Amino acid sequence: LPGYDIPPGVNQPAKLRLVLTVLLGTAALGRILEKTGLCSQITFGRYVRQGRKLGLDPKLFIQDLQFTEVPVRVYQPKATSDGPRRGILFFHGGGWVFGSLDTYEKVCRYLSRESDSVVVSVQYRLAPEHKYPAAYEDCLNATLHFLQHLERYGVDPARVIVCGDSAGGNLAAAVSQTLAGRSDLPRLRAQILIYPGLQALDFNLPSYQQNRGVPLLFRERAAFFALLYLNGDALHMQEVLEGSHIPPDLRLKYRKWVSPDNIPEEFKVRGVKPLRPTDFIAEVYETVKRFCEPNLCPLLAEDSVVHQLPESFILTCEYDVLRDDGLLYKKRLEDNGVRVTWYHLEDGFHGIISLYDYCGFSFPSGKRGLDSVVKFLKSL
Numbered sequence: 439l440p441g442y443d444i445p446p447g448v449n450q451p452a453k454l455r456l457v458l459t460v461l462l463g464t465a466a467l468g469r470i471l472e473k474t475g476l477c478s479q480i481t482f483g484r485y486v487r488q489g490r491k492l493g494l495d496p497k498l499f500i501q502d503l504q505f506t507e508v509p510v511r512v513y514q515p516k517a518t519s520d521g522p523r524r525g526i527l528f529f530h531g532g533g534w535v536f537g538s539l540d541t542y543e544k545v546c547r548y549l550s551r552e553s554d555s556v557v558v559s560v561q562y563r564l565a566p567e568h569k570y571p572a573a574y575e576d577c578l579n580a581t582l583h584f585l586q587h588l589e590r591y592g593v594d595p596a597r598v599i600v601c602g603d604s605a606g607g608n609l610a611a612a613v614s615q616t617l618a619g620r621s622d623l624p625r626l627r628a629q630i631l632i633y634p635g636l637q638a639l640d641f642n643l644p645s646y647q648q649n650r651g652v653p654l655l656f657r658e659r660a661a662f663f664a665l666l667y668l669n670g671d672a673l674h675m676q677e678v679l680e681g682s683h684i685p686p687d688l689r690l691k692y693r694k695w696v697s698p699d700n701i702p703e704e705f706k707v708r709g710v711k712p713l714r715p716t717d718f719i720a721e722v723y724e725t726v727k728r729f730c731e732p733n734l735c736p737l738l739a740e741d742s743v744v745h746q747l748p749e750s751f752i753l754t755c756e757y758d759v760l761r762d763d764g765l766l767y768k769k770r771l772e773d774n775g776v777r778v779t780w781y782h783l784e785d786g787f788h789g790i791i792s793l794y795d796y797c798g799f800s801f802p803s804g805k806r807g808l809d810s811v812v813k814f815l816k817s818l
Contacts, residue, residue, distance in 0.1 A: 445652060445757050480566070484536055492543050497551050502539070505583035508576045509561040511539045513550035514591065524555040524627075524815060525593035527584060527613075529577050531604030531632075531792070533655075533663030534565045545792055548808060549601075553815040556591050558584055562609070565663075566670040573667070574733050577609045578616055585623045595624035597818055601811070603791055604655070604760070605663070607634025611736035611767070618746035627818055630751045630811055632791055636737040636763040638664045638729040639689070639696050641679050644710040645761035652757045654789040660759050668729065674722045682719045683726050692730075695737055700769050701762050737767055745774035751814045752778060753807055755786030781810040 471477050494500075499514040515523070528546055530537040539561050550557040562576035581600065588595050602610035614629040640646075641661050650657035661679050665672045677683055684692075693699075698706070732739040750771050754764040771778050783790065786803045791811075794804035 445649075480535060484538075484564075488538060488540055491540065492547070495547055495551075498547060500547075505558070505560075505580040508580040508583075509539070510580055511543075511546070511559045511561075512591065513546055513557040513559070515550060515554050515556075517554070519554070519592070522588075522592050522594035522597075524553065524597040524599065524818060525584065525588060525591065526550075526553075526555050526557045526630075526815070527577075527581050527598070527600045527610075528557055528559045529562065529600070529602035529606035529609040529613075530559065531602065531606045531789070532564075533659070534570075534573050534605045534608075534667035535663055536564070537605075542792065544795060545808070548794075549812065549815070552809075552812045555815060556593050558591075565667040569670045570668050570728065570734055573605075574609055574612050578613050581613050581617070582623070588624065597627045598624055599628045599630060599815065599818065600626060601630035601632070602634070603632035604635060604788065605667075607631040608636060608734075608736065610634070611636060612733045614747055615732060615736055615739050615743050618743055618748075626748045628749045628751065628814075629747065630753075630814065631764065631767070632753045632807070632811070633755055633758055633760050633788055634752070634764060634767070635660065635664070635760050636767050637696050637735045638668075638678070638726075639684050639692055639735070639738075640681060642681060642713050643696075643762040644698055644701055644706050645763075645765075646759045647711070648709050649757050649759045649761070649787075652759070652787055654787065655759055657759050664729075665726070668726060668734065674725060677719055677722045678726065680716045682716045683722045683729070685718055685720075685723060688730060692738060695770060696766060698762075700766055702765070705762070705765065737763065737770065741774055744770055745776065747771065747774075747776050749777045749818075750779070751781070751811065753781045753783070753791075753810065755783045755788060755790060755807075757786065758788040760788060779814055781807065781814075783807050 469479055471482050497516055499516055502511050530542040539559050546557045546559045560577055560580045562573040600610040600613050610629055611631055614626055617626055646657050661675050662672045729735055752764045752768050754761045768778050768780055783803050790801055790804040791807050793801050794808050
């Protein structure tokens with residue numbers, strides 16, 4: 439598999455290599471289908487990732503509904519409860535391009551059963567058909583609807599949590615920031631961010647350099663997904679990867695929040711080198727300047743917003759290009775007095791939570807990560 443890397447610290451490298459082979463084979467077949475005009479590569483990728491339908495769950499009531507015209511799937515434990523339960527809004531990952539209610543069915547069932555919580559999985563609109571801020575608006579509107587009808591689902595207004603992985607972690611962070619300080623709604627109890635993508639200013643942070651070819655998210659794909667979400671296309675991807683899309687004054691302004699200097703030294707010992715700054719290209723910036731909006735890149739929110747955020751849980755993986763986004767946000771939250779529980783999977787890679795039990799594949803570190811989320815939920 440030339441050009442791709444399975445680091446020696448990754449748990450079960452042979453199994454990951456098999457997953458990578460399937461991933462690359464699927465991408466290649468998708469390109470062939472697109473060239474022959476049968477279907478687009480993205481459509482084929484969505485079909486492959488859809489996941490199989492599961493049967494009834496003996497421990498859960500599951501129903502598909504709409505919250506303000508946003509499709510959702512609600513999971514409610516069947517067991518009797520002494521009082522109102524926690525409520526979890528779950529936003530799935532998939533680069534804002536892939537993912538569905540079915541794709542994350544096992545994860546949401548697990549969270550609901552193991553934490554004895556009501557889980558609402560949100561099917562937000564996907565890019566490139568629906569560009570930013572469509573996904574963010576759907577997640578926000580579903581959250582607002584839920585907060586206004588908690589009694590209907592037996593949920594405690596003091597224990598509502600937003601949760602998401604990858605792009606879903608981005609959406610959870612953005613929704614949490616939007617609701618910070620609102621006095622007309624129940625205050626969110628916590629946010630759970632699982633290897634979230636939180637900025638698109640610097641694709642050369644240490645984790646991007648170290649893990650650029652590590653599955654399941656490669657460095658180029660991270661920029662590709664961000665651009666597809668923003669603009670519906672991936673034009674100027676190379677310039678964005680090189681950093682030519684941000685003006686020097688803005689880069690200086692945000693350096694206090696987005697900088698390798700804010701990454702602990704122990705995360706820089708593996709293949710990191712300082713890079714020369716690239717020349718700024720104004721016409722590229724004009725096409726991507728909304729990357730500086732906190733609803734798209736929550737790491738750029740002002741301190742006045744960040745200090746109002748609820749208790750937070752952040753999960754990061756060592757072998758993940760998005761690792762440093764999580765580390766930088768952890769520092770921002772702590773610097774603003776927000777309580778943070780951090781769980782780091784030293785043998786983890788991007789996407790491992792959804793692979794804890796997936797089509798015959800299972801990774802123990804994914805199960806550990808998911809159980810760390812459950813443990814945090816039970817503490818609330």
